Amino acid sequence: MGKLDGRTAVITGGASGIGLASARRFAAEGATVVLWDLNAESLALAAKEVENDGGTAHVVEVDVSRRDSVEAAAARTAELAGAVTVLMNNAGILDDYAPILETDEDLWDRIIGVNLTGVYRVTRALLPAMLDAGGGTIVNTCSIAGLVAGGGGTAYTSSKHGVLGLTRQLAFDYGQQGIRVNCICPGAVETGMTKELFAAGEAAVMDSVNSVPAGRYAQPEELANLALFLASEDSSFSHGAAFVADGGWTI
Numbered sequence: 526m527g528k529l530d531g532r533t534a535v536i537t538g539g540a541s542g543i544g545l546a547s548a549r550r551f552a553a554e555g556a557t558v559v560l561w562d563l564n565a566e567s568l569a570l571a572a573k574e575v576e577n578d579g580g581t582a583h584v585v586e587v588d589v590s591r592r593d594s595v596e597a598a599a600a601r602t603a604e605l606a607g608a609v610t611v612l613m614n615n616a617g618i619l620d621d622y623a624p625i626l627e628t629d630e631d632l633w634d635r636i637i638g639v640n641l642t643g644v645y646r647v648t649r650a651l652l653p654a655m656l657d658a659g660g661g662t663i664v665n666t667c668s669i670a671g672l673v674a675g676g677g678g679t680a681y682t683s684s685k686h687g688v689l690g691l692t693r694q695l696a697f698d699y700g701q702q703g704i705r706v707n708c709i710c711p712g713a714v715e716t717g718m719t720k721e722l723f724a725a726g727e728a729a730v731m732d733s734v735n736s737v738p739a740g741r742y743a744q745p746e747e748l749a750n751l752a753l754f755l756a757s758e759d760s761s762f763s764h765g766a767a768f769v770a771d772g773g774w775t776i
Protein backbone atom coordinates (compact mmCIF):
# COMPACT_ATOMS: atom_id res chain seq x y z
CA MET A 526 0.00 0.00 0.00
CA GLY A 527 1.30 3.45 -0.94
CA LYS A 528 1.53 6.34 1.50
CA LEU A 529 -0.59 8.53 -0.81
CA ASP A 530 -3.02 5.98 -2.24
CA GLY A 531 -6.22 7.60 -3.47
CA ARG A 532 -4.88 11.13 -3.11
CA THR A 533 -4.71 13.77 -5.83
CA ALA A 534 -1.65 15.99 -5.50
CA VAL A 535 -1.04 19.31 -7.22
CA ILE A 536 2.63 20.25 -7.44
CA THR A 537 3.40 23.73 -8.71
CA GLY A 538 6.70 24.09 -10.51
CA GLY A 539 6.22 20.37 -11.12
CA ALA A 540 7.99 20.27 -14.47
CA SER A 541 11.53 20.30 -13.08
CA GLY A 542 13.87 20.15 -10.11
CA ILE A 543 12.42 19.60 -6.65
CA GLY A 544 8.85 19.72 -7.99
CA LEU A 545 9.37 16.96 -10.52
CA ALA A 546 11.33 14.78 -8.08
CA SER A 547 8.47 15.17 -5.58
CA ALA A 548 5.86 14.38 -8.23
CA ARG A 549 7.69 11.15 -9.04
CA ARG A 550 7.94 10.26 -5.36
CA PHE A 551 4.26 11.06 -4.67
CA ALA A 552 3.14 9.08 -7.73
CA ALA A 553 5.28 6.11 -6.68
CA GLU A 554 3.33 6.18 -3.39
CA GLY A 555 -0.01 6.00 -5.16
CA ALA A 556 -0.99 9.64 -5.70
CA THR A 557 -2.43 10.92 -8.95
CA VAL A 558 -0.21 13.92 -9.58
CA VAL A 559 -1.21 17.10 -11.36
CA LEU A 560 1.82 19.04 -12.49
CA TRP A 561 1.34 22.79 -12.69
CA ASP A 562 3.98 24.76 -14.57
CA LEU A 563 4.54 27.48 -17.16
CA ASN A 564 5.47 25.57 -20.23
CA ALA A 565 3.54 22.85 -22.10
CA GLU A 566 6.63 21.23 -23.56
CA SER A 567 8.49 20.78 -20.26
CA LEU A 568 5.25 19.65 -18.63
CA ALA A 569 4.80 16.92 -21.24
CA LEU A 570 8.35 15.67 -20.67
CA ALA A 571 7.85 15.69 -16.90
CA ALA A 572 4.57 13.77 -17.14
CA LYS A 573 6.34 11.19 -19.27
CA GLU A 574 8.92 10.69 -16.51
CA VAL A 575 6.17 10.06 -13.96
CA GLU A 576 4.39 7.68 -16.33
CA ASN A 577 7.60 5.81 -17.18
CA ASP A 578 7.85 5.03 -13.46
CA GLY A 579 4.32 3.59 -13.63
CA GLY A 580 2.60 6.65 -12.11
CA THR A 581 -0.42 8.70 -13.18
CA ALA A 582 0.18 12.34 -14.13
CA HIS A 583 -1.90 15.18 -15.51
CA VAL A 584 -0.48 18.50 -16.60
CA VAL A 585 -1.87 22.02 -16.37
CA GLU A 586 -0.22 25.10 -17.84
CA VAL A 587 -0.33 27.98 -15.38
CA ASP A 588 1.42 31.12 -14.28
CA VAL A 589 1.03 31.07 -10.50
CA SER A 590 1.65 34.81 -10.33
CA ARG A 591 -1.55 35.55 -12.31
CA ARG A 592 -4.92 35.23 -10.65
CA ASP A 593 -6.90 34.43 -13.81
CA SER A 594 -4.41 31.75 -14.76
CA VAL A 595 -4.54 30.14 -11.30
CA GLU A 596 -8.34 30.13 -11.26
CA ALA A 597 -8.43 28.50 -14.69
CA ALA A 598 -5.85 25.92 -13.56
CA ALA A 599 -7.90 25.05 -10.48
CA ALA A 600 -11.01 24.54 -12.63
CA ARG A 601 -9.08 22.39 -15.12
CA THR A 602 -7.60 20.31 -12.28
CA ALA A 603 -11.05 19.61 -10.86
CA GLU A 604 -12.15 18.37 -14.31
CA LEU A 605 -9.06 16.20 -14.74
CA ALA A 606 -8.58 14.70 -11.32
CA GLY A 607 -11.32 15.70 -8.88
CA ALA A 608 -10.66 17.07 -5.41
CA VAL A 609 -7.08 17.89 -4.51
CA THR A 610 -6.03 16.65 -1.06
CA VAL A 611 -2.27 17.27 -1.34
CA LEU A 612 -0.87 20.61 -2.45
CA MET A 613 2.82 21.32 -2.85
CA ASN A 614 3.40 25.01 -3.45
CA ASN A 615 6.83 24.79 -4.99
CA ALA A 616 7.08 27.08 -8.04
CA GLY A 617 9.75 29.68 -7.47
CA ILE A 618 12.30 31.93 -9.09
CA LEU A 619 15.62 33.25 -7.81
CA ASP A 620 17.04 36.77 -8.10
CA ASP A 621 20.68 37.62 -8.74
CA TYR A 622 21.52 38.20 -5.11
CA ALA A 623 20.48 41.85 -5.38
CA PRO A 624 20.76 44.06 -2.27
CA ILE A 625 17.87 46.52 -1.91
CA LEU A 626 19.46 49.35 -3.91
CA GLU A 627 19.81 46.98 -6.85
CA THR A 628 16.28 45.63 -6.40
CA ASP A 629 14.05 47.81 -8.55
CA GLU A 630 10.29 47.53 -8.29
CA ASP A 631 10.02 45.28 -11.32
CA LEU A 632 12.40 42.73 -9.83
CA TRP A 633 10.70 42.97 -6.43
CA ASP A 634 7.23 42.50 -7.94
CA ARG A 635 8.37 39.61 -10.12
CA ILE A 636 9.98 37.61 -7.30
CA ILE A 637 7.29 38.33 -4.72
CA GLY A 638 4.60 37.70 -7.36
CA VAL A 639 5.76 34.14 -8.03
CA ASN A 640 7.33 33.05 -4.73
CA LEU A 641 4.87 34.53 -2.24
CA THR A 642 1.73 35.81 -3.97
CA GLY A 643 1.77 32.61 -6.05
CA VAL A 644 1.53 30.52 -2.88
CA TYR A 645 -1.29 32.75 -1.62
CA ARG A 646 -3.21 32.53 -4.92
CA VAL A 647 -2.85 28.80 -5.48
CA THR A 648 -3.79 28.02 -1.88
CA ARG A 649 -6.86 30.25 -2.06
CA ALA A 650 -7.92 28.55 -5.28
CA LEU A 651 -7.56 24.96 -4.01
CA LEU A 652 -8.29 25.17 -0.29
CA PRO A 653 -12.12 25.31 -0.53
CA ALA A 654 -12.28 21.97 -2.36
CA MET A 655 -9.76 20.50 0.06
CA LEU A 656 -11.96 21.58 2.97
CA ASP A 657 -15.04 20.14 1.23
CA ALA A 658 -13.15 16.86 0.80
CA GLY A 659 -12.64 16.72 4.57
CA GLY A 660 -9.02 17.88 4.74
CA GLY A 661 -5.60 17.52 3.23
CA THR A 662 -1.94 18.37 3.47
CA ILE A 663 -0.08 21.40 2.16
CA VAL A 664 3.70 21.43 1.73
CA ASN A 665 5.24 24.77 0.84
CA THR A 666 8.74 24.95 -0.58
CA CYS A 667 10.40 27.66 1.46
CA SER A 668 14.23 27.86 1.70
CA ILE A 669 16.94 28.52 4.21
CA ALA A 670 16.42 32.03 2.80
CA GLY A 671 13.13 31.92 4.69
CA LEU A 672 15.06 31.59 7.94
CA VAL A 673 18.29 33.54 7.58
CA ALA A 674 19.69 36.37 5.47
CA GLY A 675 22.27 35.84 2.75
CA GLY A 676 20.80 32.77 1.07
CA GLY A 677 19.23 34.98 -1.59
CA GLY A 678 18.88 38.66 -2.42
CA THR A 679 16.40 41.14 -0.95
CA ALA A 680 13.33 40.05 -2.86
CA TYR A 681 14.02 36.32 -2.67
CA THR A 682 14.79 36.37 1.07
CA SER A 683 11.71 38.51 1.74
CA SER A 684 9.52 36.23 -0.36
CA LYS A 685 10.71 33.11 1.45
CA HIS A 686 10.33 34.67 4.90
CA GLY A 687 6.78 35.39 3.71
CA VAL A 688 6.26 31.76 2.74
CA LEU A 689 7.20 30.70 6.27
CA GLY A 690 4.74 33.22 7.75
CA LEU A 691 2.01 32.09 5.39
CA THR A 692 2.70 28.44 6.29
CA ARG A 693 2.34 29.19 9.99
CA GLN A 694 -0.78 31.32 9.61
CA LEU A 695 -2.48 28.73 7.40
CA ALA A 696 -1.65 26.04 9.95
CA PHE A 697 -3.00 28.25 12.72
CA ASP A 698 -6.26 29.00 10.92
CA TYR A 699 -7.13 25.65 9.33
CA GLY A 700 -5.61 22.93 11.52
CA GLN A 701 -8.91 22.19 13.23
CA GLN A 702 -10.57 21.75 9.85
CA GLY A 703 -8.28 18.90 8.83
CA ILE A 704 -5.69 20.87 6.88
CA ARG A 705 -2.09 20.14 7.85
CA VAL A 706 0.50 22.62 6.59
CA ASN A 707 4.30 22.56 6.76
CA CYS A 708 7.21 23.84 4.75
CA ILE A 709 10.55 22.51 3.60
CA CYS A 710 13.63 24.71 3.78
CA PRO A 711 16.25 23.41 1.36
CA GLY A 712 19.80 24.64 1.31
CA ALA A 713 21.60 24.40 -2.00
CA VAL A 714 20.05 21.87 -4.35
CA GLU A 715 21.35 21.01 -7.80
CA THR A 716 18.49 21.96 -10.14
CA GLY A 717 17.94 24.11 -13.20
CA MET A 718 17.57 27.12 -10.90
CA THR A 719 21.06 26.82 -9.45
CA LYS A 720 23.08 25.10 -12.16
CA GLU A 721 24.66 28.24 -13.61
CA LEU A 722 25.01 29.85 -10.22
CA PHE A 723 26.96 26.95 -8.79
CA ALA A 724 29.07 26.72 -11.92
CA ALA A 725 29.89 30.42 -11.74
CA GLY A 726 30.26 30.46 -7.93
CA GLU A 727 28.32 33.73 -7.82
CA ALA A 728 25.88 34.02 -4.94
CA ALA A 729 26.86 35.34 -1.56
CA VAL A 730 26.62 32.17 0.47
CA MET A 731 26.40 29.74 -2.40
CA ASP A 732 29.95 30.50 -3.41
CA SER A 733 31.48 27.22 -2.51
CA VAL A 734 30.47 23.72 -1.64
CA ASN A 735 32.92 24.11 1.25
CA SER A 736 30.34 26.38 2.90
CA VAL A 737 28.16 23.30 3.37
CA PRO A 738 29.24 21.18 6.35
CA ALA A 739 27.94 18.09 4.57
CA GLY A 740 30.49 18.89 1.86
CA ARG A 741 28.11 18.76 -1.09
CA TYR A 742 24.93 20.17 -2.58
CA ALA A 743 21.66 18.24 -2.39
CA GLN A 744 19.96 16.31 -5.15
CA PRO A 745 16.26 17.10 -5.72
CA GLU A 746 15.28 13.57 -4.70
CA GLU A 747 16.54 14.26 -1.16
CA LEU A 748 14.02 17.08 -0.86
CA ALA A 749 11.32 14.94 -2.45
CA ASN A 750 11.72 12.43 0.39
CA LEU A 751 11.09 15.22 2.90
CA ALA A 752 8.11 16.51 0.92
CA LEU A 753 6.63 13.00 0.88
CA PHE A 754 7.04 12.73 4.65
CA LEU A 755 5.12 15.99 5.10
CA ALA A 756 2.46 15.21 2.49
CA SER A 757 1.72 11.82 4.05
CA GLU A 758 0.46 10.66 7.42
CA ASP A 759 4.04 9.79 8.42
CA SER A 760 4.17 13.38 9.69
CA SER A 761 0.71 13.33 11.29
CA PHE A 762 1.59 15.62 14.22
CA SER A 763 3.85 18.05 12.34
CA HIS A 764 1.95 21.25 11.73
CA GLY A 765 3.02 24.77 10.88
CA ALA A 766 6.65 23.69 11.03
CA ALA A 767 9.71 24.41 8.93
CA PHE A 768 11.87 21.39 8.05
CA VAL A 769 15.43 22.26 7.18
CA ALA A 770 17.43 20.11 4.77
CA ASP A 771 20.55 22.12 4.10
CA GLY A 772 23.50 19.82 4.74
CA GLY A 773 24.21 21.86 7.86
CA TRP A 774 24.50 25.23 6.12
CA THR A 775 22.61 27.11 8.84
CA ILE A 776 24.01 25.36 11.91
Ligand code: NAI
Nearest residue numbers: 538541542543588589615616617668711713714716717718
Ligand atom coordinates in the same frame (compact mmCIF):
# COMPACT_ATOMS: atom_id res chain seq x y z
P1 NAI B 1 13.60 24.74 -10.91
O1 NAI B 1 13.88 25.99 -11.68
O2 NAI B 1 14.15 23.45 -11.39
O3 NAI B 1 12.03 24.57 -10.72
C1 NAI B 1 11.15 25.65 -10.55
C2 NAI B 1 9.94 25.41 -11.41
O4 NAI B 1 9.00 26.46 -11.16
C3 NAI B 1 10.27 25.45 -12.92
O5 NAI B 1 9.77 24.28 -13.57
C4 NAI B 1 9.59 26.71 -13.41
O6 NAI B 1 9.12 26.65 -14.75
C5 NAI B 1 8.43 26.84 -12.41
N1 NAI B 1 7.92 28.19 -12.34
C6 NAI B 1 8.63 29.34 -12.25
N2 NAI B 1 7.81 30.40 -12.28
C7 NAI B 1 6.55 29.91 -12.38
C8 NAI B 1 5.27 30.50 -12.46
N3 NAI B 1 5.12 31.83 -12.48
N4 NAI B 1 4.18 29.71 -12.57
C9 NAI B 1 4.33 28.35 -12.60
N5 NAI B 1 5.51 27.73 -12.53
C10 NAI B 1 6.61 28.50 -12.43
O7 NAI B 1 14.11 25.07 -9.45
P2 NAI B 1 14.04 24.27 -8.07
O8 NAI B 1 15.36 24.43 -7.46
O9 NAI B 1 13.46 22.93 -8.24
O10 NAI B 1 13.02 25.20 -7.26
C11 NAI B 1 11.84 24.72 -6.64
C12 NAI B 1 11.61 25.52 -5.38
O11 NAI B 1 12.66 25.25 -4.46
C13 NAI B 1 11.56 27.03 -5.54
O12 NAI B 1 10.51 27.55 -4.78
C14 NAI B 1 12.89 27.48 -4.99
O13 NAI B 1 12.83 28.80 -4.49
C15 NAI B 1 13.09 26.46 -3.89
N6 NAI B 1 14.47 26.31 -3.44
C16 NAI B 1 15.45 25.87 -4.29
C17 NAI B 1 16.74 25.75 -3.83
C18 NAI B 1 17.85 25.29 -4.71
O14 NAI B 1 19.02 25.36 -4.29
N7 NAI B 1 17.59 24.78 -5.91
C19 NAI B 1 17.09 26.09 -2.45
C20 NAI B 1 15.98 26.51 -1.63
C21 NAI B 1 14.73 26.62 -2.13
